[in-house]
Every structure is written in structure tokens, then in C-alpha cells.
Amino acid sequence: MSSALETLRRDFGGDIIEPGDAEYEAVGGSKLVPGSPAYVLRPENVDDVRAAVGFASGSGLPLAVRGGGHGFPGFGTNDGGVVIDLSRLADVDLVDGERHIVRIGGGATWGQVAAALAPHRLAISSGDTKSVGVGGLTLSGGIGWKVRKYGLALDSLVAAELVTADGEVVTASAEENPELFWAIRGGGGNLGIVTAFEFAAHPTTDVFFGKVTFPASEAVEVLQGWAKYLRTAPEELTSIASLANPFAGGHEAPVEIHIAFDGDDQQLADAAIDPIRRLGTVVGDDVALTAYADVLVEGATPPPGIQVVARNAFVDREPVPEVLQILAEVGASPGSPVIALRSVGGAVSRVADDATAYAHRQAELMVVTLTAGPKPVIDAAGPDLDALWGKLAPHVDGAYANFLASAAEEDVAAVYPADTYRRLAAVKRQYDPSNLFAGNHNVRPE
Numbered sequence: 255m256s257s258a259l260e261t262l263r264r265d266f267g268g269d270i271i272e273p274g275d276a277e278y279e280a281v282g283g284s285k286l287v288p289g290s291p292a293y294v295l296r297p298e299n300v301d302d303v304r305a306a307v308g309f310a311s312g313s314g315l316p317l318a319v320r321g322g323g324h325g326f327p328g329f330g331t332n333d334g335g336v337v338i339d340l341s342r343l344a345d346v347d348l349v350d351g352e353r354h355i356v357r358i359g360g361g362a363t364w365g366q367v368a369a370a371l372a373p374h375r376l377a378i379s380s381g382d383t384k385s386v387g388v389g390g391l392t393l394s395g396g397i398g399w400k401v402r403k404y405g406l407a408l409d410s411l412v413a414a415e416l417v418t419a420d421g422e423v424v425t426a427s428a429e430e431n432p433e434l435f436w437a438i439r440g441g442g443g444n445l446g447i448v449t450a451f452e453f454a455a456h457p458t459t460d461v462f463f464g465k466v467t468f469p470a471s472e473a474v475e476v477l478q479g480w481a482k483y484l485r486t487a488p489e490e491l492t493s494i495a496s497l498a499n500p501f502a503g504g505h506e507a508p509v510e511i512h513i514a515f516d517g518d519d520q521q522l523a524d525a526a527i528d529p530i531r532r533l534g535t536v537v538g539d540d541v542a543l544t545a546y547a548d549v550l551v552e553g554a555t556p557p558p559g560i561q562v563v564a565r566n567a568f569v570d571r572e573p574v575p576e577v578l579q580i581l582a583e584v585g586a587s588p589g590s591p592v593i594a595l596r597s598v599g600g601a602v603s604r605v606a607d608d609a610t611a612y613a614h615r616q617a618e619l620m621v622v623t624l625t626a627g628p629k630p631v632i633d634a635a636g637p638d639l640d641a642l643w644g645k646l647a648p649h650v651d652g653a654y655a656n657f658l659a660s661a662a663e664e665d666v667a668a669v670y671p672a673d674t675y676r677r678l679a680a681v682k683r684q685y686d687p688s689n690l691f692a693g694n695h696n697v698r699p700e
């Protein structure tokens with residue numbers, strides 16, 4: 255180890271942070287999960303990433319690659335291993351103004367991207383939170399506020415630069431290493447470290463953004479009407495319905511229909527949003543014209559000791575009414591988790607299931623539950639949560655890797671349908687045969 259460390263110190267221009275160093279407390283854990291790695295390596299450039307990968311692979315220690323550090327399972331840290339923290343690779347450059355091609359460092363956050371693109375009146379449909387990483391969100395999907403119009407974040411990706419397990423720098427695009435390009439669009443961090451992403455951004459105006467709320471007692475009708483309307487609503491409209499907001503009364507909280515309308519024309523926005531306003535008795539409506547960069551919220555880091563459990567699944571068209579009925583009932587019971595339903599469909603579903611390693615293209619909705627609290631609260635909530643997911647099981651399908659707090663075999667199987675998994679495993683054998691990059695919903699090379 256000591257000679258490997260000497261080589262690292264010679265070749266690596268970034269920070270090497272070890273237990274006891276002043277910064278260690280701040281960088282040891284990821285945002286949602288604590289950790290105690292032996293080394294946090296913070297590269298400044300691609301050569302540093304190569305040196306860090308060489309060190310990690312030679313050390314035999316577990317490796318975690320950290321983008322924005324927001325992964326629910328805590329993939330951005332470990333105990334006793336090596337963490338490669340990409341936060342210094344955060345440049346955002348408009349490299350082709352005509353085609354709106356933006357090159358983004360592998361450790362940038364979506365807040366950095368939105369702020370850098372705002373002066374150009376450009377945006378990339380990503381997520382809802384500034385501090386979430388471009389890396390993790392894009393490599394597994396990216397369901398953001400313009401998802402129905404522009405698809406997943408990974409649908410706007412045109413190329414990526416990766417450092418692979420053997421330290422090589424490769425480009426993945428439709429022209430270069432197309433199978434690797436297929437794999438990184440859904441395959442998470444399995445294939446290597448993305449040091450730069452190239453996206454085709456889209457022009458943006460300010461957008462209409464906010465929420466319309468209805469009494470909890472109207473949940474069933476509002477949710478059913480909402481889901482039905484989304485089938486014909488303009489794709490400029492993206493929406494999230496949420497129940498049991500703990501900051502607004504928990505199981506007695508109003509039903510919240512969050513809305514983003516991509517455009518600044520008041521009449522078109524009203525025409526798109528009014529059918530939602532007519533779904534029930536409106537008790538709140540704060541939809542207003544907002545700069546796209548301000549739509550993204552700051553991500554809160556939970557205080558020490560607080561765990562966050564996220565579970566999710568996709569809902570195809572046919573079982574939507576049944577699923578909404580179950581969720582409305584559970585949302586109104588004491589102890590309900592936070593329930594969010596995200597609209598997908600639109601541009602997401604116009605891409606073939608096998609065009610990328612993200613395969614759940616035909617779903618209309620994604621249902622997510624979130625439970626947060628100290629361990630005893632999480633443990634106590636477990637049986638009710640299992641019961642809810644047991645009720646949903648016959649009607650839902652698959653899972654979105656980015657909203658899963660666990661990474662057991664069944665989670666990986668839910669994320670990757672069998673054909674996708676087999677094809678990913680073949681790419682994995684080529685680029686990471688020893689499974690160096692295992693801190694993810696892992697696709698094994700064998």
C-alpha cells in the first residue's frame with residue numbers, strides 16, 4: 255500500500271484527505287448517508303482521475319465514486335475504502351452556441367448548470383434540486399420539470415468522456431463506442447467515471463411554476479382526474495402530485511399538484527393548467543412565472559442520525575385507477591409516508607425501450623414513497639410501508655434506480671429488465687471485468 259500511496263502522491267494533483275485531516279469530517283460521508291473512508295481523493299482533472307482509479311484498483315479497497323453525493327443508498331461513500339469525489343470537475347461550458355452543446359464536468363451539480371445556462375436562455379431538463387449531481391442523476395435517468403417535453407436528462411446526452419477501470423480515457427457517443435453510449439444512459443456508474451458530459455440543451459423562457467392544492471378529502475377524485483388529464487395535456491406541462499406532506503399536516507395535508515409549464519405565455523399556460531384547477535375545490539394556488547433556474551430548490555442535508563428511505567415503482571396506463579385508489583387511502587391514514595406521483599410519458603415514451611439502458615419508457619407515472627427519521631422511526635414504519643408496497647405490487651412494475659434507498663438483488667432486477675441486464679453485463683465485461691465500479695445498482699460482469 256505504501257508504494258501505491260507514494261505513486262498516488264506523485265501522480266495526483268488534487269487533494270488526498272485522510273481521517274484526522276481538517277476537512278475529513280466535511281467530506282467523509284455523502285449527503286444522506288454517513289461514511290468513514292480511508293481516503294477521499296478529490297481530483298482536479300482527468301489525469302488525476304486516472305491516477306485515483308489506478309490507486310483504487312491497486313489497493314483492493316472498496317471504491318465509491320461521488321458526483322453530487324445525493325444517492326439514497328449512500329453510494330458516494332463507504333467505510334475503510336477509497337472515495338473519488340468529483341466535485342472539482344464542475345466546469346459548465348457552452349461549446350457550440352448554434353447546436354446548444356454544453357460540456358459539463360462529471361462532478362457538477364444541477365444548480366451550477368442552471369445558473370451557468372440562464373444567461374444563454376438555455377436549460378437541460380434535469381431534476382428538481384440544485385445540489386443533486388449531474389453524474390448520478392443522468393447516468394440512471396433524470397426525471398425533471400421538463401420531462402414530458404424533453405424526456406429524461408439522459409435523452410439530451412450526446413457524448414461523454416469516461417475513465418474506465420484500466421485508466422483509459424474513452425469517448426462514448428452515437429459514433430464512438432456506441433454500445434458504451436447505450437450502456438451509460440441508464441447503467442449508472444457501472445461502466446466507469448464520467449469526467450465530462452456533453453448535452454444538447456434547449457432554449458428556455460421563464461416558466462409557470464407552483465402548486466395547486468385541494469382538500470385531502472378530495473384526494474381520490476383529484477388524483478384520478480389529474481392522471482386522466484395528463485394523457486391529453488400539452489407536453490409543456492409536467493406535474494407531480496403529492497400526498498401526506500409532513501410539513502402541511504401529514505395524512506390530513508391537502509393534495510398538492512405541483513406544476514411546471516414550459517413557456518411564458520399566460521394564455522397558453524392557463525389553458526394547460528385550468529383543467530387541473532377544475533379537478534376539485536382549490537384551497538391554494540401559487541403558480542407564477544419563475545426563472546427556470548429558480549424552479550430548482552436547494553437540497554437539504556438531513557441532520558446526523560436521520561435516515562431517508564425512498565422506494566418507487568412505475569405505473570403503466572391500465573392499473574392507474576387502482577394504484578391511485580390505494581395511494582389516496584393510504585395517504586389519508588396516520589403514519590403514511592410522503593407519497594409522490596411523477597408524470598412521465600410524453601417525450602420519454604417516444605424513445606424505444608431498448609434504445610438506452612433505461613428501459614421503463616411506457617410508464618405513465620412513477621410512484622415514490624419517502625420515509626425519514628431516526629432509526630427507531632424508520633424501523634417502526636417498516637411494516638406499514640411493506641404493507642403499502644405489498645398492495646401496490648400487483649399493479650406496478652420495475653423501479654427507477656435514482657429513487658431507491660436499497661440495492662439488493664431484487665432492486666437491481668426491478669431497475670433492469672432481463673434483456674437490459676444481459677446487454678449491460680456484456681458491456682461491463684468489456685470495460686470493467688473486475689467490477690471495480692461496484693458502488694451502484696451493480697451489474698456483475700460474470
Ligand SMILES: Cc1cc2nc3c(=O)[nH]c(=O)nc-3n(C[C@H](O)[C@H](O)[C@H](O)COP(=O)(O)OP(=O)(O)OC[C@H]3O[C@@H](n4cnc5c(N)ncnc54)[C@H](O)[C@@H]3O)c2cc1C
Nearest residue numbers: 321322323324325330360381382387389390391397443448
Ligand atoms: C433531494 C433530492 C432530490 C432529488 N430530485 C430528483 C429529481 O427531481 N429527479 C430525479 O430524477 N432524481 C432526483 N433525485 C435522485 C437523484 O437523481 C439520485 O439521488 C442521484 O443518484 C444523485 O446523483 P449524485 O451524483 O448527486 O449522487 P452520488 O451519490 O454522488 O452518485 C450516485 C451514483 O452515481 C454514480 N456517479 C455519480 N457521478 C458519477 C460520474 N461522474 N461518473 C460515474 N459515476 C457517477 C455514483 O458512483 C453513484 O453510484 C433526487 C435526490 C435527492 C436526494
